[in-house]
Amino acid sequence: RTLCQISVPMPEKIEEERKYPMDFGDIRGQEAAKRCMQICAAGHHHLLVIGPPGSGKTMMAERLPYILPEMTFEEQMMVTKIHSAAGRLKPGSGLMTCRPFRRPHHSVSDKTLVGGGATPTPGEISLAHGGILFLDEFAEFSRSAVESLRQPLESGEVFVHRVRGDFCFPARPLVVAAMNPCPCGYYPDRKRCRCTSGQIQKYMAKISGPVMERLDLCVYIRRVDYRHMTDERSGMDSRRMQEKIERACQIQKERFSGRNIRYNSGMEGKMLEEYCGLDEETQLFLGKVYEKFHLSARTYQKILKVARTISDLEGSSEIRMEHVAEAVGYRLPDETYGGSLWG
Incomplete structure (x- = not known):
């Protein structure tokens, strides 16, 4: 079975107006990280953010869905089908018009993350299809959960094989992972970090090379200093970021016209x-x-x-x-x- 076989009730009206409850302009400093987020959104490139606690990793990830291009009707249909198959839609609900944002806890199992079970259901990576899968505290996820991402990140699908049949769930979210640079979180600030080189290397090695290779971008951010915290200028805000993203997406749309891809990452x-x-x-x-x-x-x-x-x-x-x-x-x-x- 595939999700294409699941019917979805048609809504009477699709909401057209986009809302921006959170803005990148609220984040002081971190202009390099904002730039990386912009590239991530424009070309659908998976991203790893490394930085100490309180540096703004989560704040930036939460704002990312609002600068992504609007979902096409086909995307809305597929996202709605996935959530319907997972039993997460109320009866009579219309199409989902907002890109999903999923943030599973680092204690999640590999089956919950990618899908499965006795009666296979979509996992978090499929529930985030068309939106954002935010993996906070990436190094704290179990090894099996992290490794289970390898195949979906490559193919954009999750295949589950059971005696009663084979199941295929779409899994093309934009993956944003965030982690500390060391066990205590403050490396390379040696005034606060007392981790040894061996401890740091062991911590970073929790994420295997094959998984790292499937992430397109990596940005290291530091704590925001007082000068930037008190600077009234906001730097890049969501509106300006999205304007350039929309133009880049239009270029890609024309470039890949007639092909089965939408973004440069494909x-x-x-x-x-x-x-x-x-x-x-x-x-x-x-x-x-x-x-x-x-x-x-x-x-x-x-x-x-x-x-x-x-x-x-x-x-x-x-x-x-x-x-x-x-x-x-x-x-x-x-x-x-x-x-x-x-x-």
């Missing part, structure tokens, strides 16, 4: 060659990065996809050196971890 094979061409100087730069840091083919492709999204946000038809350099900065390990974050 490009594969020849599409990368067609839409991610680089000039000689940029190719030379990326080649040096590839060899120096022993990047995998998957990581190389993700850098190209993110660079394409950055160029779309800037309104550039070509991927330039600065776009690739910025994309590389979101993939390579922070120097404070000794190069251990990414394989």
Whole structure:
């Protein structure tokens, strides 16, 4: 069975007006992280945010759904079907028009996270389809739960095999994971952190290389200093961020017209060659990065996809050196971890 076989009652009216109850402008400082969130939303790139407690990781994740493009009618139908199959819709409910935001606790089991059970039902990753799956305290999730994400992140679907039949649930949310940089949470601030190098490496190693590779972006944020906390200027706010995201999404819509993808993150094979061409100087730069840091083919492709999204946000038809350099900065390990974050 697939969810396409489940019927959904048609609503009398679909709400058209979008609401913005939370704004990125409320967050002081963290402009680099806001920029990363903008790229994440524009190209549907999975994101890992690393930072100490109170630095704004959760606040930014909660604001992300409101700068995403509006759901298409097809997306509304699929999201509604998923929640109906999970028994989460009230009788007579119409289409879900707001993108879902799911935030499972780190104690969640792998079956609850990806779906399953004696009578298979959609898990959190499917309930977040078309919206955000926020995995707070990512390193505290069980190893089995984290590893269960590998296949859905790659294919966008969850397959459950039972004696009574095979089940397939859509699973294409935008995954945003957040974690502390060490067990106590305050590394590299040695005035507060007393964790040893071994403890830090062990903590970071809780997330395996294959899972890390499936995340497109990584940004490290620090505590907001007093100067930024008292600065009356808000920096990037949700309205300005969304304006650029909408333009980038329109570019992608025209680029992939007639194809079965909507975002740059979905490009594969020849599409990368067609839409991610680089000039000689940029190719030379990326080649040096590839060899120096022993990047995998998957990581190389993700850098190209993110660079394409950055160029779309800037309104550039070509991927330039600065776009690739910025994309590389979101993939390579922070120097404070000794190069251990990414394989």
